[in-house]
Amino acid sequence: MQNTKDMLQQWAASAKSRIPTGRGMFAQHISLWKELAANDFLQRKTPLSGNGLPQEFRCDIKDLDTHRVSVCNGFVAGQAGRNLLFPDKDAALGNAPCVCRLQDLSPAERERLQAFFQAEEAEPESGKIRLTADFAKPGRGADTLQFVRLNRELAPETLVVYLPAGCHLDKPLQIVNLCLGNEPLFLQPHYLMLLEKGASLSLVHCTDSHPQADILANALTEIHLQAEARLEYIQMQNVGDRCKIFHHIQANLQAGAHLNLHRMTLNGGITQNNTEINLLEPKAHAEVFGLYLQDREQKTDNQVKINHVAPQTYSRELFKGVMDDSAQAYFKGHVFVSPQAQQTEAYQSCRNLLVSPKAQAYAKPYLEIYADDVQCNHGVTVGQLDEDALFYMRCRGISAESARRLLMRAYADEILKEIGVEELRLWLTSLVKKRFSGQLQACQDCILSCTGGEC
Amino acid sequence: MQAKSVKKQKEQDEILKEITRNDYEWGFETAVATHTLKKGLNEEVVREISRLKGEPDYMLDFRLKAFRQWQKMEEPTWGHFEHAPIDFQDIVYYAAPEKASDNPLDNIDPELLETFKKLGIELDESKELPKVAVDAIMDSVSVKTMYSEELAKQGIIFCSISEAIKNHPDLIQQYLGSVVPAGDNYYSALNAAVFSDGSFVYIPKGVRCPMELSSYFRINAKESGQFERTLIIADEGAYVSYMEGCTAPMRDKNQLHAAVVEIVVLKDAEVKYSTVQNWYPGDKEGRGGIYNFVTKRGICKGSRAKLSWTQVETGSAITWKYPSIILKGDHSTGEFYSVAVTNNRQQADTGTKMIHIGQNTSSTIVSKGVSAGESQNSYRGLVKIMPAAEGARNFSRCDSLLMGNRCGAHTWPDIQCQNRTAIVEHEATTSKISEEKLFYCRQRGLSEEDAVSLIVNGYAKDVLEQLPMEFAAEAQKLLSVSLEGSVG
Numbered sequence: 001m002q003n004t005k006d007m008l009q010q011w012a013a014s015a016k017s018r019i020p021t022g023r024g025m026f027a028q029h030i031s032l033w034k035e036l037a038a039n040d041f042l043q044r045k046t047p048l049s050g051n052g053l054p055q056e057f058r059c060d061i062k063d064l065d066t067h068r069v070s071v072c073n074g075f076v077a078g079q080a081g082r083n084l085l086f087p088d089k090d091a092a093l094g095n096a097p098c099v100c101r102l103q104d105l106s107p108a109e110r111e112r113l114q115a116f117f118q119a120e121e122a123e124p125e126s127g128k129i130r131l132t133a134d135f136a137k138p139g140r141g142a143d144t145l146q147f148v149r150l151n152r153e154l155a156p157e158t159l160v161v162y163l164p165a166g167c168h169l170d171k172p173l174q175i176v177n178l179c180l181g182n183e184p185l186f187l188q189p190h191y192l193m194l195l196e197k198g199a200s201l202s203l204v205h206c207t208d209s210h211p212q213a214d215i216l217a218n219a220l221t222e223i224h225l226q227a228e229a230r231l232e233y234i235q236m237q238n239v240g241d242r243c244k245i246f247h248h249i250q251a252n253l254q255a256g257a258h259l260n261l262h263r264m265t266l267n268g269g270i271t272q273n274n275t276e277i278n279l280l281e282p283k284a285h286a287e288v289f290g291l292y293l294q295d296r297e298q299k300t301d302n303q304v305k306i307n308h309v310a311p312q313t314y315s316r317e318l319f320k321g322v323m324d325d326s327a328q329a330y331f332k333g334h335v336f337v338s339p340q341a342q343q344t345e346a347y348q349s350c351r352n353l354l355v356s357p358k359a360q361a362y363a364k365p366y367l368e369i370y371a372d373d374v375q376c377n378h379g380v381t382v383g384q385l386d387e388d389a390l391f392y393m394r395c396r397g398i399s400a401e402s403a404r405r406l407l408m409r410a411y412a413d414e415i416l417k418e419i420g421v422e423e424l425r426l427w428l429t430s431l432v433k434k435r436f437s438g439q440l441q442a443c444q445d446c447i448l449s450c451t452g453g454e455c
Numbered sequence: 456m457q458a459k460s461v462k463k464q465k466e467q468d469e470i471l472k473e474i475t476r477n478d479y480e481w482g483f484e485t486a487v488a489t490h491t492l493k494k495g496l497n498e499e500v501v502r503e504i505s506r507l508k509g510e511p512d513y514m515l516d517f518r519l520k521a522f523r524q525w526q527k528m529e530e531p532t533w534g535h536f537e538h539a540p541i542d543f544q545d546i547v548y549y550a551a552p553e554k555a556s557d558n559p560l561d562n563i564d565p566e567l568l569e570t571f572k573k574l575g576i577e578l579d580e581s582k583e584l585p586k587v588a589v590d591a592i593m594d595s596v597s598v599k600t601m602y603s604e605e606l607a608k609q610g611i612i613f614c615s616i617s618e619a620i621k622n623h624p625d626l627i628q629q630y631l632g633s634v635v636p637a638g639d640n641y642y643s644a645l646n647a648a649v650f651s652d653g654s655f656v657y658i659p660k661g662v663r664c665p666m667e668l669s670s671y672f673r674i675n676a677k678e679s680g681q682f683e684r685t686l687i688i689a690d691e692g693a694y695v696s697y698m699e700g701c702t703a704p705m706r707d708k709n710q711l712h713a714a715v716v717e718i719v720v721l722k723d724a725e726v727k728y729s730t731v732q733n734w735y736p737g738d739k740e741g742r743g744g745i746y747n748f749v750t751k752r753g754i755c756k757g758s759r760a761k762l763s764w765t766q767v768e769t770g771s772a773i774t775w776k777y778p779s780i781i782l783k784g785d786h787s788t789g790e791f792y793s794v795a796v797t798n799n800r801q802q803a804d805t806g807t808k809m810i811h812i813g814q815n816t817s818s819t820i821v822s823k824g825v826s827a828g829e830s831q832n833s834y835r836g837l838v839k840i841m842p843a844a845e846g847a848r849n850f851s852r853c854d855s856l857l858m859g860n861r862c863g864a865h866t867w868p869d870i871q872c873q874n875r876t877a878i879v880e881h882e883a884t885t886s887k888i889s890e891e892k893l894f895y896c897r898q899r900g901l902s903e904e905d906a907v908s909l910i911v912n913g914y915a916k917d918v919l920e921q922l923p924m925e926f927a928a929e930a931q932k933l934l935s936v937s938l939e940g941s942v943g
Contacts, residue, residue, distance in 0.1 A: 339860055354875035358842075367866040369885050372857035377884040382840075382872040 029330055029362070030272050030301040032147060032246045035216055044186040044216060047073050048156065064423040066174035066204060069099050069159065073180060074189040076101050076159050093162050097169055102158035102192065113160065116194055116224040147248050147274065151220035155190035163199035172202035172421050179209040179217060179239060187217040195229035202232045202421055207247070209239035219247040225257035227281070232260040232420050237268050241296060244270040255281035262419060264428065265292040265300050266435070272301040279306070279313035290319035291415040293435055294327035301330040308341040319350045320415050322408060323359035334366040335376060342371050348378035353385065353411060405436045489676050492549040498522060501648050504549050508617050508651070513628060521637035521647030528641045535833040535865055536773050536802035538709070538746065546711055548649045550676035590615060590654040590670040592683060602666065612657040613668055616684055619655035626657055630688055634717040634752050642713040643750040646682045650715070653683035658693035667923055672701040674745070680711035687717070689724035691757065696727040696923055701734055707743045709772060714749045722757025722784065727765070729922050731930050734770035739828070741800030744772025751778035755787035763790040765921040767930040768803060777835065779808030782816035789818040792918040797830030797862070806836035811844040811877070822853035823915050826862040833865040840877040847877040855885040856914060
């Protein structure tokens with residue numbers, strides 16, 4: 001274990017790193033930098049090795065048949081040097097799909113892989129005077145850039161997912177990411193995913209924690225999809241109320257590549273889902289869905305930046321949330337269309353349901369467009385359940401409470417139905433149903449195989 | 456196919472070039488003797504302005520306090536536009552046409568009368584056909600306020616703000632700076648320190664103002680900035696419709712216009728504020744033009760109060776303006792209708808803020824942006840529902856139209872909802888003029904230019920409809936002039 005203070009001091013000393021202030025118009029209510037500056041951050045520890053951590057976790061999603069890989073506190077479980085998909089094989093970026101630690105690859109392969117993710121990082125704009133030409137560049141916020149740098153430099157291990165050209169896995173890949181610890185921790189899990197030309201993959205990525213765990217995580221997933229590659233990425237978060245998870249997913253799409261990203265926030269003290277998608281070549285296609293069900297004092301922040309850099313690209317965002325008790329939801333969507341990206345289609349939508357007097361919703365749906373032949377629209381609504389629909393059901397003898405639940409389930413279903421992994425969809429649907437009817441107990445569906453009583 | 460599209464591109468370029476040739480017909484200069492202060496801003500200048508206006512001590516205190524606040528503030532940089540740094544010491548803060556201080560018409564320099572005549576404003580009451588009372592403001596002073604006496608019979612006060620400061624200190628002290636505090640932002644602080652004139656309107660209880668009130672702003676003097684301040688108070692049950700127009704001569708150098716408009720709407724009252732903003736936008740290379748940095752805000756103080764902003768923005772090199780409404784009274788209503796057209800190198804960052812505090816308050820936002828040439832056009836808006844605003848309702852719609860691929864159209868909305876009974880809806884679209892619509896019009900014998908003008912006018916109709924009659928015609932004309940023939 002290392003003190004977070006020492007770690008940050010070392011990091012800040014390196015010339016490249018500059019902790020942004022994030023003030024003014026773009027100030028954020030939920031920000032990792034706020035957490036890093038908080039007093040309790042200094043109490044946190046960062047694990048330096050994965051020794052002694054459990055190696056395998058069961059998954060209680062019924063009938064879900066997957067290739068499973070476990071990551072615990074940012075450390076990849078499994079035998080060193082091996083391809084975790086086929087434990088009898090060595091880790092290598094060859095003709096077979098491979099899931100392994102970055103460290104286990106040969107230096108040449110490592111370099112080859114990392115080349116995909118090390119595009120020139122433009123310094124974020126600063127200072128007073130900007131030129132119009134600068135506006136029309138798909139920049140990224142200073143915040144996001146530092147997120148990425150912090151993780152890249154300090155992540156203890158990196159999980160690599162590699163699919164060679166034309167490869168399809170027989171069943172979905174599941175990454176179980178577990179946060180464990182009796183003391184406050186600061187974790188930085190890191191994932192690199194490369195799908196070569198025409199490969200396709202369904203990926204289920206679950207993040208779970210002990211209900212009492214006190215974790216601050218800065219997770220980073222970097223994705224590169226080559227031409228015609230397809231990825232369905234379902235990211236689920238179900239962590240304790242004291243966990244603060246910041247997860248940045250960054251994807252580059254080449255010609256005709258297809259990304260379906262689902263960000264399901266089921267539970268968590270503070271959750272920030274940061275998404276940045278670069279549609280680099282024509283006909284790249286990205287869809288981002290999000291569902292957040294928040295209650296008590298939970299806070300969630302979904303930030304999506306989509307950069308349309310090439311013509312004929314498509315993006316769609318649909319985020320829906322239900323806020324109960326004193327929960328707060330933030331949404332910031334930013335569609336950027338560069339002057340070259342003619343015939344872009346971009347749709348952005350965020351819908352919020354507030355079901356308690358103290359719940360709050362904030363939305364910033366941005367469109368920034370420099371090309372004329374585009375179809376872009378966005379919509380935001382904040383409101384309650386449809387009174388007419390409720391009345392209709394009550395007329396037919398359905399109690400007010402059941403009618404409410406029914407409508408809420410229908411509302412969430414719009415997101416859930418887009419999930420391509422059948423078993424997972426059914427499980428999530430029933431989970432959402434239980435959640436809305438208040439049946440869900442803290443221990444139920446907890447991923448830990450403890451015998452109860454402890455949590 | 457390739458050849459065809461190249462040809463089409465050429466045609467479009469041709470047409471786009473044509474629009475940029477459109478002249479700014481209000482760009483003339485009036486040769487009139489002007490009394491100006493020296494360039495630069497310091498405490499002495501603020502005192503001098505106050506002295507020249509013969510203001511009571513409380514105003515000087517107000518100005519000095521604002522000036523000290525301004526000195527501590529920094530220019531906002533979050534707007535989506537660029538400009539070279541403004542040298543605030545290189546601006547003339549007070550310029551007054553001589554002779555203008557005396558009120559009777561005979562004493563007004565005939566040059567000035569001619570100027571306003573050229574702008575389509577007849578200051579001679581005997582000649583005026585449709586009754587619109589105008590407060591004509593040239594540079595730093597109000598030249599003439601019409602129909603003051605007639606309006607006074609009903610208890611309506613319509614005069615320049617300098618007169619109000621002298622004659623109605625109670626109202627000024629109660630309301631000046633109550634909606635836009637001096638320290639609200641950088642430019643409002645600057646305005647509070649150096650404002651030289653503006654209009655003042657007070658409509659007493661239960662009075663419906665019998666005519667449209669209007670102020671016309673004209674920048675004439677070289678290297679001067681215009682800092683006017685308007686205050687409108689509608690007492691319980693009153694109604695007034697107010698219009699604002701503006702132009703400036705063509706100059707190579709940018710000029711600063713930093714105005715403040717404050718509106719107080721009491722119980723059951725209604726105020727309708729319409730602007731046709733046509734400051735000099737600079738030439739097609741982006742030289743010159745007005746920096747229009749304006750703070751406009753109204754408060755619906757009592758129950759059932761209603762405030763409506765309508766704006767047609769075609770001018771200015773940079774527009775930075777967010778007419779906002781604080782909906783404090785229960786059942787109060789706020790409306791914002793806007794058409795913003797940018798062409799050449801113009802940059803507009805405009806929108807509104809709706810702050811819902813009272814119960815059952817409602818607001819509507821309709822914003823239509825059109826960008827052509829190499830311009831940047833942004834909508835930036837805030838809808839905030841406070842925890843106490845039970846049953847609040849907002850509907851926002853902002854559309855952008857792009858013409859040509861060198862311009863930008865952006866939408867930066869911010870929605871903050873802290874009450875579950877509120878219903879907030881926001882919609883926005885961005886697109887170009889559809890080929891089908893153009894084709895349909897062309898088939899029926901309209902030239903391409905007429906077709907575009909027709910479509911744009913139709914697109915902006917929701918907003919133009921809100922304008923008073925006299926303005927609607929002018930606005931429509933302006934739109935066609937700005938966009939004639941541009942096909943995206």
